Amino acid sequence: MASSDQNAPPLRRRGARMRSAVLAATVDVLTEHGLGGTTVGAVARAAGVHETSVYRRWGTRENLILEALTEQLDAALPVPDTGHVHDDLTAYFGTLARLLATAQGEALLRLSVERDDSLPDRRLPYWTERLERGAVMVRRGVERGELAPDTDPGLVIEAISGALFTRALISGAPLDEDFAARLVALALTGALPRASTGP
Amino acid sequence: MASSDQNAPPLRRRGARMRSAVLAATVDVLTEHGLGGTTVGAVARAAGVHETSVYRRWGTRENLILEALTEQLDAALPVPDTGHVHDDLTAYFGTLARLLATAQGEALLRLSVERDDSLPDRRLPYWTERLERGAVMVRRGVERGELAPDTDPGLVIEAISGALFTRALISGAPLDEDFAARLVALALTGALPRASTGP
The missing domain is CATH 1.10.357.10 (Tetracycline Repressor, domain 2)
Incomplete structure (x- = not known):
């Protein structure tokens, strides 16, 4: 992931960086506030991105959380x-x-x-x-x-x-x-x- | 259950009959309206009893549904x-x-x-x-x-x-x-x- 990232065009690289930041923020918010407290708004604030960017990429809160947890679980x-x-x-x-x-x-x-x-x-x-x-x-x-x-x-x-x-x-x-x-x-x-x- | 029921004092017998009626109504309401639609009010109406009687006996909607489904599942x-x-x-x-x-x-x-x-x-x-x-x-x-x-x-x-x-x-x-x-x-x-x- 890191090496393909470096060869990607600037826009895509920003996208990958945004993705990592949002997924990491999702795990942080989940850990602190649990499933009920993990809203797209809270994740966007924690990641420092616009809420609309999160919706554009993941569609729903559920998709976002599922992807964040899956990535973490597979790595662990x-x-x-x-x-x-x-x-x-x-x-x-x-x-x-x-x-x-x-x-x-x-x-x-x-x-x-x-x-x-x-x-x-x-x-x-x-x-x-x-x-x-x-x-x-x-x-x-x-x-x-x-x-x-x-x-x-x-x-x-x-x-x-x-x-x-x-x-x-x-x-x-x-x-x-x-x-x-x-x-x-x-x-x-x-x-x-x-x-x-x-x- | 039926035989011990017949020897029970009238009040207890009414209680057992009320219990069966409410549990049967719970299964009916669940089957027709699903988990979300199974409220204590809907069950009480279907069983022809007061909502307060249901709360007095089961405490919560969850306890009522769990008991109704358990009894049915064990029998099946x-x-x-x-x-x-x-x-x-x-x-x-x-x-x-x-x-x-x-x-x-x-x-x-x-x-x-x-x-x-x-x-x-x-x-x-x-x-x-x-x-x-x-x-x-x-x-x-x-x-x-x-x-x-x-x-x-x-x-x-x-x-x-x-x-x-x-x-x-x-x-x-x-x-x-x-x-x-x-x-x-x-x-x-x-x-x-x-x-x-x-x-």
Whole structure:
């Protein structure tokens, strides 16, 4: 991003700089005032830009917040590649569990649940893309022969992440790395008795 | 409920009848007008009772809706006992997937996500109780030796139901019995290669 930025024409460079400033201001305002207090006006003031510029680029408050949080979450949640699917998944979902327990993680989830019927529903493409990021780790495990060849990578990711999202959003039960690790172990090993202890 | 009802003193019987009428009216109003249109006033009118009686018994609109939907959901989601954990879980979560795809199922989930900071958070006890209903099936499987003795019953239920809730609430991806069955299979068997195909 930084290098393509330097080669961009001045106008585009200003646009990219404005974008970063507004997204950073959005995260600041969210952190301080929560989802309810994050208005386009408050973000524009914090970023030192005109409110109309924000509306022109993002259209709605929801789009702005979703983009700001997504960019932050993706940066905070790298996809590991240790060569072992168990270690990759444990590290990835341990980080996700910690992130979801923060105010910003919860804001991202709540925003994904809110719906505005006057707007196109952007949730499915957004979550499909996030799911695909995680599925890469499982696919590598299948290719290395660590997992059964008929493993459904998306299903593994949904089973683990769904339980984390549900604790964050619905039940309010504690979210920590240990819970994430136990979910990974279940998705890999299953609840059936292991061969040596089988019936 | 019906038999204890008949032995109750007249006043209590009237109370139980009022309760059923109000809960049934709540489900009717929800079905017709959605979550936003389900006010205490609308429910009281539909049930033919005074609005104050509803507030006296349930305190808030949220409590009323949560109780009405819970009672309906629990009745629509019996816990099977076929003697086989795989069949029990597949039937149970297949039904849950279908229910979550209905307007009422989605309303229950959305209500569980809404929070009112001025009220005690009733979500954790509510979801803990629902989780325990499902965990009974897994526990029976452990007792029959179908599942590994160190299986965590709640974890199995959270992994399967969490993915269903996430599709209903967050991603908007399709919810059907086939998806539920694949989640059950993953939670039981795991993604590691089966003994005969192991590395």
